[in-house]
Amino acid sequence: TQVWDENNRVVPVTVVKAGPCIVTQVRTNDTDGYESVQIAFGEIDPRKVNKPLKGHFAKADVTPRRHLVEIRTADASEYTLGQELTAEVFEAGVKVDVTGKSKGKGFAGVMKRHNFRGLGAGHGTQRKHRSPGSIGGCATPGRVFKGLRMAGRMGNERVTTQNLTVH
Incomplete structure (x- = not known):
């Protein structure tokens, strides 16, 4: 969607549902050797839990x-068990990095997946455009080099977008 900023300009935004999350475990250097917080999200029927x-x-x-x-933190003692985040x-105006899964697009050819130009429409090309x-x-070399961009599954992978502004 979109919002108006302080200079009266339209800014494209993505609405993200963030919370409420519950702190279920606090890991400290004394007990676990590192500082982190385990948070839980999304209600579930208790019968479905092992x-x-x-x-x-x-x-x-x-x-x-x-x-x-589980999220690594500098100081896990700031959080308590059962605390709601x-x-x-x-805060508005702060820059954040957002990580998520991209939309899965299934098996895609090289033109869709890697923006290849394709072959010419004329000059005798038959069914290979x-x-x-x-x-x-x-x-020589008698093989295909590793990492060559080819057709295959597109999307459904972890993607991080950096320096997004919170509105």
Whole structure:
């Protein structure tokens, strides 16, 4: 969607649902050798949770959640077990890095996946207009080099976008 900034200009924005998240475990240098916080998100039917996770959530005194994520922090003592984290932890104007999964597009050819130009429409080309063209030499080197961009599965991978402004 879009919002208006302080200079009265339209800014494209993406609305992200962030929270409420519950702190389910606090890891410290004394107990675990590193500082981190485990948070849980998304309510789930308690019957769908296995026994080890039921015990884990009971120890934190929270209802079962669908997703568990551990985040490294400089000082984990700022957080307490069962504490609720919401989108209010972000301040307007702050730059953040956002990580997520891209949309899966299935098996895609080289023109869609890698923006190849394709072959010419005329000059005798027959039924090969969207192909990659040559993929390597002949007897030397006698193989296709690793990392050559070809057709394959597109999307459904971890993508990080850096320096996004919080509005």
